[in-house]
Amino acid sequence: MNLAWILLFLPLVVTAANQLVLRKNPLVPLVSTASAIITLALSFILLGREESLAFDWATIGGFSLQIGLKLDQLSTGMMIVVTGIGALVHVFSLAYMKDDEAKNRYFTGLSLFMFSMTGIVLSGNFIMTFIFWELVGVSSYLLIGHWYQKDSAADAAKKAFLCNRVGDFGFMVGILMIWGITGSLVFEEMRLPETISSGVLGAAILCVFCGAVGKSAQLPLHVWLPDAMEGPTPVSALIHAATMVAAGVYMLFRVEVSLGAEVFDGFAGQTIAWVGGLTSLAAALMATQQDDIKRILAYSTLSQLGYMVMAVGLGGGEAGMFHLFTHAWFKALLFLGSGAVIFACHHEQDIWKMGGLLKKMPITGFTFLLGTAALIAVPFVTSGFYSKEEILAAAFAGNKFLFGIAVFVAFLTTFYMTRAFVVAFLGTPRDHGADHAHEVGPLMFVPLVILAALAIGSAWLTQPLGAIDPRVHADGHHDGHAIVLGASIASLVLGLIAGFVLYNGKDQDPLSIPLFRNRFHIDWLYDNVVVRYFQDAFASIVFFFDEILIRGLAVAGLGRAAASFGLLFRSTLNGRLTSYSFALGLGVILVIYLTVFF
Amino acid sequence: MPSLNDYLLVSGLLFAIGLAGVVLRRNIIVVFMCLELMLSAANLSLVAFSRFNPINGLPDYHGQMLVFFVITVAAAEVAVGLAIIVALYRARQTVHTDDLTSLKG
Numbered sequence: 001m002n003l004a005w006i007l008l009f010l011p012l013v014v015t016a017a018n019q020l021v022l023r024k025n026p027l028v029p030l031v032s033t034a035s036a037i038i039t040l041a042l043s044f045i046l047l048g049r050e051e052s053l054a055f056d057w058a059t060i061g062g063f064s065l066q067i068g069l070k071l072d073q074l075s076t077g078m079m080i081v082v083t084g085i086g087a088l089v090h091v092f093s094l095a096y097m098k099d100d101e102a103k104n105r106y107f108t109g110l111s112l113f114m115f116s117m118t119g120i121v122l123s124g125n126f127i128m129t130f131i132f133w134e135l136v137g138v139s140s141y142l143l144i145g146h147w148y149q150k151d152s153a154a155d156a157a158k159k160a161f162l163c164n165r166v167g168d169f170g171f172m173v174g175i176l177m178i179w180g181i182t183g184s185l186v187f188e189e190m191r192l193p194e195t196i197s198s199g200v201l202g203a204a205i206l207c208v209f210c211g212a213v214g215k216s217a218q219l220p221l222h223v224w225l226p227d228a229m230e231g232p233t234p235v236s237a238l239i240h241a242a243t244m245v246a247a248g249v250y251m252l253f254r255v256e257v258s259l260g261a262e263v264f265d266g267f268a269g270q271t272i273a274w275v276g277g278l279t280s281l282a283a284a285l286m287a288t289q290q291d292d293i294k295r296i297l298a299y300s301t302l303s304q305l306g307y308m309v310m311a312v313g314l315g316g317g318e319a320g321m322f323h324l325f326t327h328a329w330f331k332a333l334l335f336l337g338s339g340a341v342i343f344a345c346h347h348e349q350d351i352w353k354m355g356g357l358l359k360k361m362p363i364t365g366f367t368f369l370l371g372t373a374a375l376i377a378v379p380f381v382t383s384g385f386y387s388k389e390e391i392l393a394a395a396f397a398g399n400k401f402l403f404g405i406a407v408f409v410a411f412l413t414t415f416y417m418t419r420a421f422v423v424a425f426l427g428t429p430r431d432h433g434a435d436h437a438h439e440v441g442p443l444m445f446v447p448l449v450i451l452a453a454l455a456i457g458s459a460w461l462t463q464p465l466g467a468i469d470p471r472v473h474a475d476g477h478h479d480g481h482a483i484v485l486g487a488s489i490a491s492l493v494l495g496l497i498a499g500f501v502l503y504n505g506k507d508q509d510p511l512s513i514p515l516f517r518n519r520f521h522i523d524w525l526y527d528n529v530v531v532r533y534f535q536d537a538f539a540s541i542v543f544f545f546d547e548i549l550i551r552g553l554a555v556a557g558l559g560r561a562a563a564s565f566g567l568l569f570r571s572t573l574n575g576r577l578t579s580y581s582f583a584l585g586l587g588v589i590l591v592i593y594l595t596v597f598f
Numbered sequence: 599m600p601s602l603n604d605y606l607l608v609s610g611l612l613f614a615i616g617l618a619g620v621v622l623r624r625n626i627i628v629v630f631m632c633l634e635l636m637l638s639a640a641n642l643s644l645v646a647f648s649r650f651n652p653i654n655g656l657p658d659y660h661g662q663m664l665v666f667f668v669i670t671v672a673a674a675e676v677a678v679g680l681a682i683i684v685a686l687y688r689a690r691q692t693v694h695t696d697d698l699t700s701l702k703g
Binding site for chain 2 (some may be wrong): 577578
């Protein structure tokens with residue numbers, strides 16, 4: 001048995017054991033955590049292997065569906081991120097979910113998620129990707145809705161699932177189109193034909209991109225990600241910051257590797273880049289006016305995902321993957337840090353009710369500061385700086401207008417993260433929850449410290465951790481390196497100054513921009529227009545199909561036809577012997593006539 | 599000497615009379631007698647065919663053998679049929695087919 005199969009199926013076995021055998025056993029969290037740590041070890045063993053394992057799962061005529069694993073630098077490197085953050089989040093959750101009544105369900109969900117995510121990363125063909133893509137959606141649904149007693153959590157889970165379904169439908173169409181174009185679903189065997197209409201190829205790529213729009217929460221399907229913060233904070237760190245939402249970017253890069261970067265030339269790539277750029281801009285603007293610490297981070301995640309998608313669309317897939325790698329560490333750190341803060345402040349999430357936490361919780365505060373530094377890309381000493389630089393360079397080379405957007409987003413990022421840090425961690429406590437906050441225990445701060453080290457250092461660890469690093473191939477500096485560097489440092493300094501000046505020592509938000517606070521009214525639009533009208537219209541169409549066509553014609557119609565035939569012949573059975581014998585005689589004559597004369 | 603067609607004509611007439619009786623008459627005993635008439639018509643045509651279809655100068659006796667069987671079976675059928683009619687009369691006090699409509703669907 002190859003180690004890769006163990007890596008894939010161990011979490012599934014653990015999930016099944018937890019759910020079916022252990023159930024209420026207090027060992028469940030430990031079993032899940034142990035499995036996460038073992039998968040991390042396996043990922044390190046498998047790091048850098050180049051291998052393809054596959055067996056036929058279903059064969060229909062000449063077409064066969066495979067279950068296949070593909071090990072290469074991309075997938076093994078990604079596995080380090082997934083299992084590494086997964087293991088740390090499991091450890092963190094041991095403390096965070098200590099008093100939760102349903103923590104066994106929580107850890108079972110985490111294991112299911114680890115299985116699904118491993119499947120996406122290692123999958124060797126599109127069908128398997130799609131299966132695990134859906135499984136990830138399910139586990140995300142289960143974990144967002146962990147506190148399903150709260151209506152908001154149940155609604156958020158439903159919203160996430162439905163938004164993802166919308167994207168996944170496009171994804172499925174895209175997979176079928178790619179299959180039609182290349183004749184294969186296996187990544188390695190995909191070959192573009194000699195002549196291919198750029199329109200068809202672009203449409204296929206855009207349909208595949210729909211899947212990424214749903215999973216990576218790009219405009220216009222981004223609405224589920226901020227709401228997904230209703231789930232427990234470690235889940236937000238693992239699923240909605242580091243791994244699952246990055247799956248869209250990962251999948252796009254997998255397409256780029258399989259089909260060649262030139263598939264992102266033309267209108268498909270431009271569309272992808274613009275969607276990413278606009279998402280990053282809109283999300284950053286919304287983040288500047290949020291009060292919930294997790295929502296700030298959620299919008300920040302959206303914005304950074306927009307960066308990655310933009311880079312992929314502009315043909316800088318490696319830059320996108322590099323940013324995915326560094327972002328995973330520092331965003332997981334920020335989320336776990338916010339989780340520690342929320343835990344210490346007795347489940348208070350409003351930054352205006354925090355304050356002065358750096359003194360109360362020095363380790364958490366300092367690691368949060370390091371994560372913030374990486375996110376706002378403090379030059380030369382943080383990993384985020386290097387990856388963001390690559391993205392800005394890709395944007396600079398690809399599209400000057402998007403470069404402008406990206407630089408402005410960098411400024412906004414610095415601004416809202418400074419705001420969050422200043423308001424939550426500096427100043428004086430504004431609420432007794434924050435006043436009585438204590439440093440969290442070692443089960444929580446050890447993962448924070450490890451992640452903080454990686455948030456700063458991951459840019460130098462791309463070789464040992466097997467990450468995609470565009471700097472390896474780059475010969476010297478890009479064109480306009482000075483402009484990119486200058487723009488990013490300028491945006492950082494301006495953002496820091498603006499954030500400090502506006503928010504230092506304030507007890508309430510001096511700025512009020514309802515448009516940003518209300519998230520451009522997009523959620524309102526969905527609730528009041530799309531859901532209200534389109535859902536009803538769609539429901540009536542479905543009703544028509546169901547009631548009139550299927551029930552009325554197909555099911556009841558057949559019955560009614562049989563009944564009316566019966567009624568017709570019933571009238572002949574009048575009980576009169578003479579009419580029976582008459583019919584009999586007539587029948588005999590008819591038969592004789594037909595046999596003799598025809 | 600009458601030809602085969604003459605016999606078949608008589609046989610056909612007998613059958614038609616029997617069929618008309620079965621269809622049109624209401625008294626179940628008459629219907630029953632008409633049924634027997636139809637059997638006789640069939641017997642007549644069988645005998646006629648046998649007579650006019652010689653094999654090696656002799657009539658084909660297969661047809662005549664069949665007639666004996668038919669007569670035997672008809673006799674048995676009459677016994678059963680009359681018994682049923684008697685039982686029917688005891689139960690319903692009628693042999694008129696218009697009054698016997700309990701098989702109505």
